[in-house]
Amino acid sequence: MIVGVGITGRMVLIVGPSGSGKDTLLDYARERLRLHPGFRFVRRIITRPASPGEDHESVSEHEFQRLVSHNAFSLNWTAHGLSYGLPAAVDQWLADGTVVIANGSREVLPQARLRFPRLQIVNITAPSELLQRRLAERGRETGKSIRDRLARSETIEVVGSDVHNIDNSGPPAVAGEEFLRLLTFGADGGGAHLENS
Ligand SMILES: Nc1ncnc2c1ncn2[C@@H]1O[C@H](COP(=O)(O)OP(=O)(O)OP(=O)(O)O)[C@@H](O)[C@H]1O
């Protein structure tokens, strides 16, 4: 079994333009940390029908607004004509000292910084030609929807001392290992490590 030594509980938001590889890197890390109780990967609530890729809870916009009015979200936002939420359970996991990892939005970072005192932002990047090719090959969106996502990719800057950039233009395992290192070595870049026993 894997045990953690000195892991510091915190919120980790992985952000970056559509097609940069957030879900791919989340899958990579989730698989490798699945036996570790100190890490939890958030299942998002989204007003998108079930689709290949991210495993999310699909709800109608009406249901989403009902959840908002019942304070069912720790953080929520809109983008691409969809509504996204992280469940309120996140707050309890953080209070328990867990490292909570979620797919976020670059645009919601100002609210996230106020919401989560211990926040680590992981910004995934890739050149625009790669984003374009990946979105076309993925096939979840087509035509205008892809064009809108690519246009949005260039409009939002992610800067700050709480931001770690990961270039995902090479093989997924390269960026995946870098992401794992960030998760397991703590927000301040040192001190914590995982041990196999
Ligand atoms: N390093 C990589 N090399 C080649 N293909 C990749 C790499 N990373 C991701 N991909 C592929 O690119 C596509 C987009 O990746 P992914 O869905 O992980 O991106 P995303 O950032 O989560 O996008 P979105 O915000 O639109 O959900 C997927 O088909 C994925 O398999």
Ligand SMILES: O=P(O)(O)OC[C@H]1O[C@H](OP(=O)(O)O)[C@H](O)[C@@H]1O
């Ligand atoms: O452009 P920004 O604000 O960074 O991100 C907007 C939203 O798009 C992506 O979701 P998905 O591709 O619909 O699953 C992100 O995860 C985020 O929720």
